[in-house]
Amino acid sequence: MTATVVIGAQWGDEGKGKITDMLAAESDVVARYGGGDNAGHTVVVGGDTFKLHLVPSGILYSHVVCVLGGGMVVNPRRLLQEMDGLAARGVDVSAARLLLSIQAHLILPYHIALDGAAERSRGKSALGTTKRGIGPAYADKAARSGIRAGEMRDPSAFAERVRAAVITKNELLTRLYGQEPLPAEEIAREYQEYAVRLAPHLADTSSFLVEALHAGKRLLCEGAQGTLLDLDHGTYPYVTSSYPTVGGALVGLGLGPQHLTRIIGVTKAYQTRVGAGPFPTELLDADGDHLVEVGHEYGTTTGRRRRAGWLDAVALRYAVQVNGLSELALTKLDVLGGLDPLRIAVAYTCDGETLTRFPADAAMLARCQPVYEELSGWEEDISAARAFDDLPQAARAYVARIEELAGVPATLISVGPEREQTICRP
16 A cells, blocks of 8 residues: 655656656556646657656556546546547557546636636736646636536536536636637537547546555556645745645545655756746856756747756755655756756855745745855766766766755656666665
8 A cells, every 4th residue: 555646846847757657667556636738748668759748657557547636627628639649659548547537627718718818918927827727727616616527427418517607708708808709609519529538537536546555556646847836835926726745646636644655756957947937046058058958948838948047955955845755856967967067056145144945935036046056067978877876976976965955865866868767776
């Protein structure tokens, strides 16, 4: 009866998909617990690249059952597109292998329209959302006016609910934002067809997961986004609309904490961020360009160039604190090859004071300047390393310093995108 949680320890895009894919080999069930198709998890297998936005990364293992948990917001159109794409590549996405929680809320066309309209209205104060309708869908959930996946069990009644909701939301779109109304009848017919296709996948996934754990099954809980984007604990308002922290895993899947045995925080060997918001270690120079180009730092979901900078150990310690991380999975260590010296932010200065704790206020974080510690870099290509001792001494020292600053061990070290390009440590 074991449950492992994989959590992003930064602002998302840490490489959670690869780590989840690796750990799924030794799991029976892989469950996404929050977010929606604003996530983008890339898995590379034998030279083939799979970009997953909703379907859990464990789908590539035939023995694994995958679950979309109740804490998610799910766009039926995009889910079916993703399922069809996987099926075309020979991946089994039948109802026996892919379950959708009846408690998950649905993203509908008016959520996407409202997301884009609201973001445009903010002008220079835009948050940098993915415009996938995530925020408006979670807002409806909180307002108790959302539509849940379980309603698709009755496609006709579901279609009527969708039609009525579109008519209601058109009032906002037209009167508040000056947008054209959405075609309610057409959308209702379209989503009725989606309901027919998805109905066999609907399940009480909380009960399914608890029963699986009591039967001795191994559960892997897959996170989306990252700790610093958490609605409560992130750099608000530049955050997502869900809870990509350990608490979100429990609430989003309907589990108790006694089931958790490992809490793995995934962090890059450097820092990245997409969209607006404070970023103390951001680099706007040749070193930053190196991180972006060598690390292929372009969003899986949006294609946007990510902002990049040196590793922020203050933020990493905060992620350890908030989540109770038991260990780290350190990704993209290979990207640092050729940079010398390397830097890690070990503290901040703000308003004349030195801070060693991550500020709870985004406005304060925006005023922070990093205090760097320098470490030696390395020139060697480390992508073929399969054991810790295969790494150059400078790379080993860099990892050791991260462990010391974070206070937890790095048990997984990724040196490339392929499954086998990973160093596993006890």
